[in-house]
Amino acid sequence: MNNFSGREKYLISNTLNCLPIILQGRAVLIDLRNETSVAGIISIADGHMTCELTDAVFIDRNGQCHAFDNFLIRNRMIRLLHVPADLDIKHELSQLLRKPASRNKTKTKRTFKQKRAEERHKETLQIIKTQRVADKPQET
Template sequence: MAFTSRREKFNIYNGLVCLAQGIEGSYTTVDLRNESCVTGKIEQVDGYMNIMMSDAVFVDTRGVEFPFDSFFIQARNVRYIHIPQQVGISIL
Protein backbone atom coordinates (compact mmCIF):
# COMPACT_ATOMS: atom_id res chain seq x y z
CA MET A 1 0.00 0.00 0.00
CA ALA A 2 1.32 3.44 -0.88
CA PHE A 3 1.66 6.26 1.62
CA THR A 4 -1.66 6.97 3.30
CA SER A 5 -2.62 9.76 5.63
CA ARG A 6 -4.14 9.17 9.06
CA ARG A 7 -7.55 10.26 7.79
CA GLU A 8 -7.33 7.88 4.84
CA LYS A 9 -6.40 4.97 7.14
CA PHE A 10 -9.34 5.87 9.40
CA ASN A 11 -11.70 5.74 6.40
CA ILE A 12 -10.33 2.36 5.32
CA TYR A 13 -10.83 0.71 8.71
CA ASN A 14 -14.07 2.45 9.75
CA GLY A 15 -16.13 2.65 6.58
CA LEU A 16 -17.19 0.71 3.53
CA VAL A 17 -14.01 1.57 1.66
CA CYS A 18 -12.62 -1.83 2.66
CA LEU A 19 -15.50 -3.52 0.83
CA ALA A 20 -14.70 -1.61 -2.36
CA GLN A 21 -11.00 -2.43 -1.94
CA GLY A 22 -11.93 -6.09 -1.52
CA ILE A 23 -13.20 -6.27 -5.09
CA GLU A 24 -10.08 -4.76 -6.67
CA GLY A 25 -9.19 -6.84 -9.71
CA SER A 26 -12.84 -7.75 -10.38
CA TYR A 27 -15.11 -6.61 -13.18
CA THR A 28 -18.14 -4.74 -11.90
CA THR A 29 -20.45 -1.77 -12.45
CA VAL A 30 -20.32 1.54 -10.59
CA ASP A 31 -23.46 3.68 -10.71
CA LEU A 32 -22.83 7.41 -10.63
CA ARG A 33 -24.84 10.24 -9.07
CA ASN A 34 -25.90 11.64 -12.44
CA GLU A 35 -27.75 8.39 -13.40
CA SER A 36 -24.90 7.18 -15.62
CA CYS A 37 -22.70 4.14 -14.93
CA VAL A 38 -19.27 2.69 -15.64
CA THR A 39 -18.55 -1.00 -16.14
CA GLY A 40 -15.01 -2.33 -16.05
CA LYS A 41 -12.20 -3.77 -13.96
CA ILE A 42 -11.50 -2.03 -10.65
CA GLU A 43 -7.75 -1.47 -10.53
CA GLN A 44 -7.43 0.65 -7.39
CA VAL A 45 -9.58 2.14 -4.64
CA ASP A 46 -7.96 4.64 -2.27
CA GLY A 47 -8.95 5.46 1.30
CA TYR A 48 -11.40 8.13 0.16
CA MET A 49 -13.14 5.70 -2.27
CA ASN A 50 -11.76 7.30 -5.42
CA ILE A 51 -11.84 4.52 -8.00
CA MET A 52 -9.49 3.80 -10.90
CA MET A 53 -10.91 1.39 -13.49
CA SER A 54 -9.43 -0.20 -16.61
CA ASP A 55 -11.09 -1.66 -19.71
CA ALA A 56 -14.08 0.54 -18.87
CA VAL A 57 -17.29 1.38 -20.69
CA PHE A 58 -19.08 4.58 -19.65
CA VAL A 59 -22.84 4.59 -20.29
CA ASP A 60 -24.42 8.04 -20.17
CA THR A 61 -27.99 8.87 -19.18
CA ARG A 62 -29.22 8.36 -22.76
CA GLY A 63 -27.68 4.87 -22.96
CA VAL A 64 -24.83 5.82 -25.28
CA GLU A 65 -21.67 3.79 -24.57
CA PHE A 66 -18.14 5.21 -24.58
CA PRO A 67 -15.16 2.82 -24.19
CA PHE A 68 -12.08 3.89 -22.18
CA ASP A 69 -8.74 2.18 -21.50
CA SER A 70 -8.72 3.73 -18.03
CA PHE A 71 -11.36 5.67 -16.13
CA PHE A 72 -11.11 7.63 -12.86
CA ILE A 73 -14.17 8.17 -10.63
CA GLN A 74 -14.08 10.72 -7.84
CA ALA A 75 -15.58 9.47 -4.59
CA ARG A 76 -18.25 12.18 -4.49
CA ASN A 77 -19.69 10.90 -7.80
CA VAL A 78 -20.18 7.30 -6.63
CA ARG A 79 -23.77 6.33 -5.91
CA TYR A 80 -23.53 2.53 -5.81
CA ILE A 81 -20.93 -0.19 -6.41
CA HIS A 82 -22.29 -3.51 -7.61
CA ILE A 83 -20.66 -6.36 -5.69
CA PRO A 84 -19.92 -9.30 -8.03
CA GLN A 85 -21.83 -12.47 -7.20
CA GLN A 86 -18.65 -14.55 -6.90
CA VAL A 87 -17.47 -12.38 -3.98
CA GLY A 88 -18.52 -14.02 -0.75
CA ILE A 89 -19.71 -11.58 1.90
CA SER A 90 -20.43 -12.96 5.32
CA ILE A 91 -21.94 -11.16 8.28
CA LEU A 92 -20.25 -11.80 11.59
Protein backbone atom coordinates in the same frame (compact mmCIF):
# COMPACT_ATOMS: atom_id res chain seq x y z
CA MET B 1 -2.84 -1.71 4.06
CA ASN B 2 -0.52 -0.37 1.47
CA ASN B 3 0.77 3.19 1.62
CA PHE B 4 -2.43 4.75 2.95
CA SER B 5 -2.47 7.86 5.08
CA GLY B 6 -3.73 7.69 8.63
CA ARG B 7 -7.06 9.20 7.62
CA GLU B 8 -7.47 6.67 4.80
CA LYS B 9 -6.65 3.77 7.13
CA TYR B 10 -9.30 5.02 9.55
CA LEU B 11 -11.92 5.31 6.77
CA ILE B 12 -11.08 1.86 5.41
CA SER B 13 -11.33 0.28 8.85
CA ASN B 14 -14.46 2.03 10.06
CA THR B 15 -16.62 2.65 6.97
CA LEU B 16 -17.53 0.91 3.74
CA ASN B 17 -14.78 2.79 1.94
CA CYS B 18 -13.00 -0.57 2.00
CA LEU B 19 -15.27 -1.98 -0.74
CA PRO B 20 -13.29 -0.64 -3.72
CA ILE B 21 -10.09 -1.92 -2.11
CA ILE B 22 -11.63 -5.37 -1.66
CA LEU B 23 -12.83 -5.30 -5.29
CA GLN B 24 -9.46 -4.33 -6.81
CA GLY B 25 -8.73 -6.45 -9.85
CA ARG B 26 -12.38 -7.42 -10.31
CA ALA B 27 -14.93 -6.28 -12.86
CA VAL B 28 -17.59 -4.05 -11.29
CA LEU B 29 -20.48 -1.80 -12.25
CA ILE B 30 -20.63 1.61 -10.60
CA ASP B 31 -23.71 3.82 -10.78
CA LEU B 32 -22.92 7.52 -10.67
CA ARG B 33 -24.92 10.40 -9.22
CA ASN B 34 -25.67 11.90 -12.63
CA GLU B 35 -27.76 8.86 -13.70
CA THR B 36 -24.91 7.26 -15.67
CA SER B 37 -22.90 4.10 -15.07
CA VAL B 38 -19.37 2.84 -15.56
CA ALA B 39 -18.34 -0.80 -15.89
CA GLY B 40 -14.73 -1.89 -15.73
CA ILE B 41 -11.94 -3.41 -13.68
CA ILE B 42 -10.84 -1.51 -10.57
CA SER B 43 -7.10 -1.12 -10.87
CA ILE B 44 -6.45 1.50 -8.17
CA ALA B 45 -8.60 2.50 -5.20
CA ASP B 46 -7.81 4.67 -2.22
CA GLY B 47 -9.29 5.11 1.23
CA HIS B 48 -11.58 7.89 0.06
CA MET B 49 -13.28 5.60 -2.55
CA THR B 50 -11.64 7.29 -5.52
CA CYS B 51 -11.41 4.53 -8.14
CA GLU B 52 -9.45 4.17 -11.34
CA LEU B 53 -10.93 1.65 -13.75
CA THR B 54 -9.22 0.02 -16.72
CA ASP B 55 -11.01 -1.32 -19.81
CA ALA B 56 -14.00 0.79 -18.78
CA VAL B 57 -17.30 1.27 -20.55
CA PHE B 58 -19.21 4.47 -19.79
CA ILE B 59 -22.99 4.11 -20.17
CA ASP B 60 -24.72 7.47 -20.54
CA ARG B 61 -28.35 8.35 -19.74
CA ASN B 62 -29.49 7.34 -23.23
CA GLY B 63 -27.94 3.88 -22.90
CA GLN B 64 -25.10 4.55 -25.33
CA CYS B 65 -21.78 2.91 -24.48
CA HIS B 66 -18.42 4.65 -24.76
CA ALA B 67 -15.19 2.67 -24.27
CA PHE B 68 -12.23 4.05 -22.30
CA ASP B 69 -8.81 2.57 -21.55
CA ASN B 70 -8.71 4.31 -18.15
CA PHE B 71 -11.52 6.01 -16.27
CA LEU B 72 -11.22 7.88 -12.97
CA ILE B 73 -14.20 8.18 -10.65
CA ARG B 74 -14.05 10.63 -7.79
CA ASN B 75 -15.55 9.53 -4.53
CA ARG B 76 -18.39 12.04 -4.45
CA MET B 77 -19.70 10.90 -7.84
CA ILE B 78 -20.39 7.31 -6.69
CA ARG B 79 -24.02 6.52 -5.93
CA LEU B 80 -23.92 2.73 -5.91
CA LEU B 81 -21.20 0.13 -6.23
CA HIS B 82 -22.48 -3.27 -7.40
CA VAL B 83 -20.77 -6.13 -5.61
CA PRO B 84 -20.30 -9.21 -7.84
CA ALA B 85 -22.59 -12.09 -6.92
CA ASP B 86 -19.73 -14.60 -6.72
CA LEU B 87 -17.95 -12.60 -3.99
CA ASP B 88 -18.57 -13.54 -0.35
CA ILE B 89 -18.56 -10.00 1.03
CA LYS B 90 -19.00 -11.12 4.65
CA HIS B 91 -15.85 -13.22 4.45
CA GLU B 92 -13.87 -10.45 2.74
CA LEU B 93 -14.93 -7.85 5.32
CA SER B 94 -14.10 -10.14 8.23
CA GLN B 95 -10.67 -10.86 6.70
CA LEU B 96 -10.04 -7.14 6.35
CA LEU B 97 -11.13 -6.41 9.91
CA ARG B 98 -9.14 -9.28 11.41
CA LYS B 99 -5.84 -7.80 10.38
CA PRO B 100 -4.40 -6.32 13.56
CA ALA B 101 -3.56 -2.66 13.53
CA SER B 102 0.18 -2.19 13.34
CA ARG B 103 1.31 -0.71 16.61
CA ASN B 104 4.73 0.25 17.75
CA LYS B 105 6.68 -2.42 19.58
CA THR B 106 7.08 -0.09 22.54
CA LYS B 107 4.45 -0.08 25.24
CA THR B 108 2.49 3.06 24.46
CA LYS B 109 -0.86 3.94 25.89
CA ARG B 110 -3.75 3.54 23.47
CA THR B 111 -5.81 6.61 22.76
CA PHE B 112 -9.57 6.78 23.16
CA LYS B 113 -9.94 6.76 19.38
CA GLN B 114 -7.92 3.53 19.09
CA LYS B 115 -9.93 1.85 21.85
CA ARG B 116 -13.22 2.88 20.22
CA ALA B 117 -12.05 1.63 16.81
CA GLU B 118 -11.08 -1.75 18.30
CA GLU B 119 -14.47 -2.01 20.03
CA ARG B 120 -16.23 -1.28 16.73
CA HIS B 121 -14.13 -3.94 14.99
CA LYS B 122 -15.15 -6.49 17.62
CA GLU B 123 -18.81 -5.49 17.29
CA THR B 124 -18.67 -5.80 13.51
CA LEU B 125 -17.07 -9.23 13.72
CA GLN B 126 -19.75 -10.31 16.20
CA ILE B 127 -22.51 -9.08 13.84
CA ILE B 128 -20.94 -10.98 10.94
CA LYS B 129 -20.70 -14.12 13.07
CA THR B 130 -24.37 -13.91 14.11
CA GLN B 131 -25.39 -13.30 10.48
CA ARG B 132 -23.56 -16.46 9.42
CA VAL B 133 -25.38 -18.46 12.08
CA ALA B 134 -28.72 -16.98 11.01
CA ASP B 135 -28.01 -17.66 7.30
CA LYS B 136 -27.24 -21.36 7.80
CA PRO B 137 -30.25 -23.59 7.07
CA GLN B 138 -31.82 -25.11 10.14
CA GLU B 139 -31.70 -28.93 10.36
CA THR B 140 -34.98 -30.60 11.29
